[in-house]
Amino acid sequence: MRILLIEDDDLIVESLTKALTEQHYVVDVATDGETGWELAEAFVYNLILLDVVLPKLDGFSLCQRLRSQGNQTPILLLTAQDTSTSKVTGLDAGADDYLAKPFDMSEWLARMRALLRRGGASLPPLLEWRNLQLDPSTCEVTCNGQPLHLPPKEYELLELLG
Structure with a gap:
């Protein structure tokens, strides 16, 4: 399964990429919103992990843009913004889930698996x-x-x- 990670913090990118690779996922990384948009347009992903505070194009705007273009890939927002207003904004922008940093890795992986299950129609065959x-x-x-x-x-x- 292929995952797009859009995150500008090098330490978080390294940590999440390592965890995803250990779980046998293929990971593409973008460190700004515009590059994330380009990758999401160019390739098919099973899941998008999206930071909110990004250079060039913020995560909320990117999420809205993806949804307005018909992209139905599950999106999990990962952000330090933990207010109810931010969560509502992210979910209303089209995100499927929202997880505040710092987060527990096992909860993060479980939320990812849940989103991947929901996209069951696009699961690869046995x-x-x-x-x-x-x-x-x-x-x-x-x-x-x-x-x-x-x-x-x-x-x-x-x-x-x-």
């Missing part, structure tokens, strides 16, 4: 080859019905070959 089965929606691999625990690179290669 890939099978002989006794090997790969589920791209959960990043699980089984062989003869037994789960295989693969490092991220090996999983990505297997998914590409499927």
